[in-house]
Amino acid sequence: MKLPAIVCRGGSRTAPTIKGGGLVEAITLTINGKTISCNPELSLLDAALQNGFSIPTLCHHPDLKPFGACRICLVEEEKTGRLMAACVTPAAQNMVIRTDTPRVLSHRRNIVSLMLAAHPESCIVCDKGNRCRLRQVAANLGVGEIRLDPMPSDQMPDQLNPFIYRDLSKCILCGKCIRADHELVVTGAIDYSFRGIRAYPATIQDKPLEKTGCTFCGTCVAVCPTGALTTRSVYKGVPEREVDTVCGFCGVGCRLRLGVTGGLVIEANPSTDTKSVNGATLCVRGHFGHDYLNSSKRLTRPMIRKNGDLEPVSWEEALQETAHRLLMLKEQHGPKSIAFLGSSKCTNEENYLFQKIARSLLKTNNIDNNGYAMGRRLLNCIEKRTDGSGRFHFFAGSLAGLEKIDMVLVIGADPTHSMPVMGYYLKRGAVKGIPIIVVDPRKTELADYSTLWLPVRPGTDADLIHAIAALILEQKSHDISFVERFTEGFRGYADSLASLDLTQICKKTGIAIDSLKKAAALIGHKKIAFVVGDGILKQRSGLEAVEALLNLAMLTGSIAHKGAGFYIPAKENNMIGAWDMGTIPDALPGRRLVDDREARMEWEKAWQTELPAEPGMDLVHMIQAAEKGTLKGLFIMGENPLRSLPQPERLQAAFAKLDLIVVQDILLNETVSNAHIVLPGAAFSEKEGAFINMEGRLQNLTAAVKPPGDARPDLDILITLAQKLGANNPPATLTQVRAEIGGVLSLYAPTARSGQLVWIQKRMRGGSTIPFSPIRTCSQEQPDPAYPHLAVIGSQRYHLGSGTRTSQSARIGAFNTGCGIAVAPEDALKWDVTDGDMIQLTSVVGSLKGKVRIDKKMQPGLVWVPLGDNSNMARCLIGLTPLMDSDSPGWNTCPVLIEKAEEETI
């Protein structure tokens, strides 16, 4: 499938809503006797709503194109006596509109009556309850008895999948689900079938949803005005109250509306906040993956390991013990024997206090977070390339840019799975005609929407980018004025590009010269948005590839241009915030380097203490130090390294050598089981604080419920711990922590009120130039005949990261179709396996067994292993090597031997 376009049927497509735009002369018209002036491009409905008049609607949604299907928004033009659907009628000069004449009301009542005649009388048991728009509209119009013969529909509910309950007998054909599917999510799983009275929203050949392209994002459920589409859940009925907050899964930072009943979060929907990054959309995780909040594995009491078992203790005892043992370790073995693992899932304030405890009280810089495993070290290089302001130079910011840019280059990323809401932006851009080039060894879902797919051989991306740059330079289609004004070292760069042997590169990357030329032609003279994912950030030659991409960005002038630049999918909600707050070994809050004396002095003054000057250990080096025995204590907040990091047995052994493991977390997970002290924290829905999403948007959380049992918000735990560790007058509340952060970092000073938009942005300094970096080609691993195949490891939309939280969802667990090891049909034939057979993958460090899923989009010789599944089995294959070290083979691919395995349950 290529670019899908929106086919519009039924209502006309007039009255586009105006967005921005130039100066247009306002028009005046009268609504209900009041003279108003408005933009001529507004629809009557928008003009009326803007001026405080209410008009009932069913098929209208502000994010969708006007459709005019339900006709409930009828208004009367007084001069002509015409009845018009307000949503699809443009406002015009001198109109005299009445929204509530007896004639209008009578027509509306008739329309609702006809809808109700074809609607089952099941309102009492309907899960939509009082949120049903049809019911609200009928009630407001006073339509109780309809006095029409009922015309029940014979549609049977579709209830095969664990997420969405489709009862089309309640469908009023407003087309919202279809339009949301086509216009917002761009999946195309459903469309109308038949016409007139037989019409209904159908899947292809009426297959159940899971057999279509449906990704179960639940957007259709959220926009459905009736009970035709509802969430399948163990909880029944409408929630008692709803609370808007920010999703705690990936770095897109969607605004959520959590439904709460009896102190439990029973459902999640997109919030109606119009400025949110997600609008009316969410993904399957955001909509259905929050079941972990009520999991029986939630930690509810502090625990200390006594005689080998974790036993519940009081908070006082747990924190006293933690403080005592940390201080003992510091005294006996020095500050470097302790390490702190902060969290890319916890709030800014928590991360700030966490690293402050480590640095100011225990005097160690051994601080990291799981952002390491997401390729943070590589991003750091971009940062350093431009005196620490790389983020503001190269990073594009708002995702909306992806729908406005000239073209998009997606490399080593599959946002339709890893960050679905970002994927919607890309797909919507593609529908608008923005060319997309996808560079990926797999034919990802996004490749279906792309103009060009380059199936690069894994690990050779840098060479591919160099070749494209060389061709662009050959065509002279680069941004000459940008290169002259803002870069240096161009001559040398151009010379080394010219000396490249393109035939050799074609052979190495597996891409034909024609495809390269096509790519260069697409890119030339354009400003580019780069979407760079795990495939690059965790790869063996990641640094070479990122440098090649930075050079390409400079060559095409795709820097500091609206929408252009780098979009790095942040896999976790607060990866950026944890980084900014200094939960990393080499930088203080504000990303100021530890070994920068000035920066250190600034924080020493703020904290009134001396700070260690030497950068600390990162995540992998912490594990290595534990193996060597030089690390004695590890304090982990909200991370599950035993599930997320490679080589679980090795980690287990390293952890066993530690004298003290303190884990502050929400779920009884693999790491908690190995802890000496357990501190139960709060999930994102149970606390206040702020997250920074991948765009740099600072968003505030709102607590929807209380933490379960004795669990406490993480910030409270850290505050008490700081006191126990002997902190001098530590900040005691969230407000005080915020004030302290804002005192030094003015960027983070605005304490955004809920809903208010705050961005971490900074104007670029003018006048400076950025150097081109020298061309480095990728090192190629010598193929080992014992491991002839290549496993590619990637994310899938049903699990976030290692799946610690998402695997707690029974609904996601019940739905397992997307999982399994993807194998090309040719290979399946060769290995004599078919769908559902077990195969064993063996690499140098470990092996795993999994079910085969034959995937036509795979290339022969490659298999794809999903992250998150089966206790994140993919981690067994890769070696725990420091990412970006010159000898590291990377974490995204791995040579393996594939054998058919005996049938057995795993």
Place this chain on the structure above:
Amino acid sequence: MKPPEIDWQKLNTLIESRKTEQWGLIPLLQDIQKAFGFIPPESVEPIADALGLFPAQVQGVITFYSGFSLAPRGKFVLRVCCGTACHVKGGRSILRLVQQDLKLKEGETSPDYQFTLESVACLGACALAPTMMVNREYFGRLSPPKVAGILNYFGKEAQEEE
């Protein structure tokens, strides 16, 4: 008798030849309908791929128009008019006669794929009411003997073909 085999090569050639813009969907569907007598459900996805549409959208267009069918139809498609004028002139009785004669209900196709019976809301020939069509041929001012004659004629033609 089995439904006609699908000539995939022919189908692919048709799709290739019409592989243009999205507006080409209906002409392409008409070509396929004409060549095969129906639009094979398996062809929906290749068509969608070729034109850059979602398969569900293609299915939506096919099911919207009564001129397209996703199931194999008979060699002769009988459309009996039940619109207002024909109804007044006894169109329902004509339909009943045809049903009895062919032993088919509305929308059904005979097991030998010779006849398909449909009722339609208007054939646009009200002056000739009651009317029906066999494939693209009109028959007006119908009466029971005339219907019998028509069915007899096409029945024979069907047999001769075999």
